[in-house]
Amino acid sequence: MLRLLRFVAHRFYTTWSTFWFVLPFVVTYPAQWVLRRRPTWHPYLHTLNRGWSIFAIRMWGMPVEVVKKNQPPATQPCLYVANHSSYIDIPLLFKAIPGFINIVGKSSLANVPLWGPIFGSTYITVNRESAVSRGRAMIQAKKSLEAGRSVVIFPEGKISLKPGEEMLPFKDGAFQLAIATGVPIVPVSMPLNHRFMPDVAGTLRVRYSPLRIVLHDPIPTTNLTAADVPALKEQAFRIIASEFRPEAAGIPAPSTLRASGAPANSKPASAETQAVGSQPQFLPNS
Template sequence: MRDLLRFLGHRLYTTWSTFWFVMPFVVTYPAQWVLGRRPMWYRHLHTFNRSWSIISIRMWGMPVEVVRKNQLPPSQPCVYVANHSSYIDIPMLFKAIPGFLNIVGKSSLAKVPFWGPLFGRVYITVNRESALSRGRAIVHARNGLAQGRSVVIFPEGTISKKPGEEMMPFKDGAFQLAISAGVPIVPVSMPLNHRFLPDLDGELRVRYSPLRIVLHDPIPTHNMTLDDVEALKQRAFAIIASEFRPDAAGLPEPSPRPFWRSSKTEDSKKAPQQLSGSAPNTPQTLTNGNAELSLPNS
């Protein structure tokens, strides 16, 4: 009976969370479609996206901690670099970061029905397998910075395979952009998003979990050259990783199953996750390119 109640509770919370993610967009879609018709209105469309994110996160009902260290003046554009661990990363960034943001996302986002074309107009999409697409994205981001519009980039380029535990090696683009534009880099840590909504190859698995986002101290780039990209990248990597928590490393346990499911099947699904997790009281190693950063689990 306990397993059945847990299964039903999980399904109800997943349904509730999905409803409050979809409903605000559906209600406001006509207004968003109108605002997406002219570039001069994109700023207002971004306000809709921010409001949508705030409403959804609030209705999910879990505590959200937002830490902002030494915020920059609103008139100072910058490059935010954040770890990528979940499909709720973008809503969390929209909630926490003020101003009219420019966010770089994968080109497939623009193909999502209804929402995708709006995203593709207001923000920057990139096919990371195409050098031409990457170059075009950097040009658009540079133009936005020149107009006072901060940009958000996931320097890993994709969602980490071991979220909250290891980050993928950072790519150079965000750091080259900040140095060439002469704007600060702001590292952003989101150590718990994967606990709420992990990336599981299409499976929707929502978990009630506290969330946390930290906007770290800005890193000035004036007087830096492209020779400083590697050091800047390593510094941002270490700062973001400093907020990772050993107790939240890796993907959450499998979803509750109804009592009629075979325990043998359940055990076979748990085994790979147990093998990939970190053993208690052992250091985590976060790898960025050829460098390793060891973080003790304490």
């Protein structure tokens, strides 16, 4: 009986959360489609997207803690580097980071029906398997920072197989960009997103879970050179990982009406490492 109630509760909450995420988009879609047509209208489109994110998160009903440490003036463009752990990373970033920000997302987002063309025309998309695409994305991000528009990058490149516990090695691009433009780097920790909506292939799994996002102290990059990239990268990595919680590690198990053993998405550690294609970084508190 308890398993049945848990199964029904999980299905209901997944449906509820999906409904309140999709409805605001459907209602505002005509306005978004119009606003995407001219770059001068994109700040208003981003404001609409931020409102959509805030409303949906509020309707999900769980507490959200936003911590902002010594943030720079609103007129100072920054490069935000965040861990990547869930489908809701972007909505939570839109909620927490003020101003007309830009974000670098995977190119497949631009192929999502209806919403994809809007995202692709307003933000930066990149095919991480293509050197040409990566170079183009960095040029766009540089122009954005030079125009005074902050940029968000996920330096892992993709979601870790153990989000909230282990991060993939950071790539150099974001840190090279910050040094080239002289803008400060703001590390961003989102240690609990994977508990609410994990990246599980072939299924949509939503669980009621508190969320937390921390915008850490800015790291200045003035007077740094390319030789400082490894140290800068390691510094940001450790700051972001400092907010990870051992008790929040792991993906929520699927709800089922049948007794089962290990979760369907569990794999031996060696298989996970092979799937990623590189050795993950192990954190002190993992």
